[in-house]
């Protein structure tokens with residue numbers, strides 16, 4: 589279970605692994621993570637977790653905008 593905190597709206601997130609007690613500062617676009625997996629593979633679960641959250645957040649914003657449009661049309 590990863591806990592994600594937004595540090596900066598421009599794409600900086602703190603990803604905390606509660607089970608292991610580790611925390612990484614992840615940046616997306618361009619993607620960077622200080623963990624070992626990222627250093628070896630250029631990708632890691634921390635970045636994936638952040639991207640999932642960001643994608644959901646964008647979907648929510650689109651949904652809200654659409655709802656507002658409908659309200660205006662009504």
Ligand SMILES: [Zn+2]
Pocket residue numbers: 612621622623624625626632633634635
């Ligand atoms: Zn990582």
